[in-house]
Amino acid sequence: MNAPGGLFIEALAVRAGDKELLKPFSLRVDRGEILGVIGPAGSGKSTLLRVLNRLVDLDDGLSVSGTVQLDGANILGPEVDVPSVRKRIGIVFSVQVPLPMSIYDNLAFGPRLAGVTDPGGLGTLMEESLRAAYLWDEVEDRLREPASNLSGGQQQRMCLARTLMLRPEVLLLDEPCSGLDPISTAKIEEALQGLKKRMAVILVTNNVKQASRVADKTAFLLMGELVECGPTQDLFTNPKHKRTEEYITGRFG
Numbered sequence: 167m168n169a170p171g172g173l174f175i176e177a178l179a180v181r182a183g184d185k186e187l188l189k190p191f192s193l194r195v196d197r198g199e200i201l202g203v204i205g206p207a208g209s210g211k212s213t214l215l216r217v218l219n220r221l222v223d224l225d226d227g228l229s230v231s232g233t234v235q236l237d238g239a240n241i242l243g244p245e246v247d248v249p250s251v252r253k254r255i256g257i258v259f260s261v262q263v264p265l266p267m268s269i270y271d272n273l274a275f276g277p278r279l280a281g282v283t284d285p286g287g288l289g290t291l292m293e294e295s296l297r298a299a300y301l302w303d304e305v306e307d308r309l310r311e312p313a314s315n316l317s318g319g320q321q322q323r324m325c326l327a328r329t330l331m332l333r334p335e336v337l338l339l340d341e342p343c344s345g346l347d348p349i350s351t352a353k354i355e356e357a358l359q360g361l362k363k364r365m366a367v368i369l370v371t372n373n374v375k376q377a378s379r380v381a382d383k384t385a386f387l388l389m390g391e392l393v394e395c396g397p398t399q400d401l402f403t404n405p406k407h408k409r410t411e412e413y414i415t416g417r418f419g
Contacts, residue, residue, distance in 0.1 A: 172196035172366045173218065173255075173336055178232035180213055180222070180390075187213050190232065191392035193385060197335070200358060200367040202381025202398060204374055206413070209387040211370040215338045218368070219257045220248045236335065253280070256334035260341035262321035264313035269305055269324060272313045276332045291331055298361060299327035300353045319350025326357065336366045343376065355380050374414050378402050386410045 173195050180188040188210045195201040203211050216222040217230055220241070233240045241251045253276075265272050273292050282288060292309075296302035301323040305316070316324060322342060329337065339358075343351040358367055358380060371377050377384050378398060385395035386409075394406050405411045 172236075173368075174235040176233050176235070178214075178217065178234060179230070180210070180217060181229045181231075182227055186390050187228070188217075189391045192232075193392065193395050195336075195366045195368055195383070197364070197366045198362055199382040200362050200369055200380055201395075202377035202384040203368060203370045203387060204372070204377050204384060204413070205387035207372075208389070210390040211387055212340055214387070215257060215340050215368065215370060217242075218336070218338055219255050220246075220251050221257075223248065253332045254334055255336040255338060256329035256332060257338040257340065258322075258326050258329050258342050260344040262318060262325055264316070264321050264324060267313065268310050269313045269316070270309040272324060273309075273328050273331055276328065280332065291333075292327075295327040295330040296324075298330055298357060299323040300357045301327055317350075319346050319353070322346060322350065323353065323357070326354070330361075334365060336368070337361060339367070339369045341370060341372060343371070343373070351376075374402075386413060388413070 175194065176192045177190045178188060178192070179186065179190040203214065205211055213222070216225070218234060222228055222230060230242060232242070234242050236254065241255070265275060270292070273295065274288050277288060277291065293302060296305065301320060304320060313321065313324060326342070343354050346354070355376070358369065361367060369377070369381060381398045383395060384398045384401045386393045386401070388409055393409050394401065401410065402414055405414065
């Protein structure tokens with residue numbers, strides 16, 4: 167069984183007609199660790215995250231099989247409350263998507279939908295989330311400004327904080343540092359080290375150096391197949407498969 171707050175993926179597969187987007191595989195990620203997912207474009211990395219957040223439900227023509235257990239319950243079951251799953255398994259995308267409103271209202275959006283309207287409670291949660299995203303010191307006096315006033319790196323950290331406002335048990339990140347400068351990237355990576363203490367984190371990245379810096383475990387996907395998964399240091403220094411070695415050394419992909 168997976169640890170509380172972790173995910174246990176078993177025999178998960180995704181098909182689009184006759185095409186296998188993800189071939190059957192199993193893996194787990196526990197609270198307290200970051201799982202890095204690497205692989206070339208078209209390997210199924212983003213599809214995996216969409217399955218875990220149930221966004222794949224919005225894609226016509228896809229069929230998903232297998233199970234994904236969160237605290238022992240299969241989140242792919244037809245009887246599952248999907249909005250609840252998306253609250254417990256938060257996701258941050260590669261492109262910053264601030265809502266056309268103030269920083270404060272961006273952050274309060276999710277909790278308000280969930281029925282949290284007390285200004286005091288929102289304020290406490292907001293400071294906690296912004297501090298976790300390494301953004302509080304930069305915006306504490308700017309919360310009523312439009313979120314569009316923030317730099318790209320700040321917007322991405324705000325989107326991270328906005329996801330944290332719902333206190334997820336699992337955090338999914340799809341290329342969160344794509345297009346960011348090295349300073350903003352370093353702040354995101356530092357934030358993840360703090361966040362993994364209270365949740366499981368899955369980081370999809372095309373930057374193998376980022377995976378080697380940040381991830382505790384790394385999974386290598388290739389053309390929908392999980393080639394191997396293991397402790398990051400082992401995978402990068404002594405990969406079990408030639409295809410993994412060729413990818414991480416830049417000989418293909």
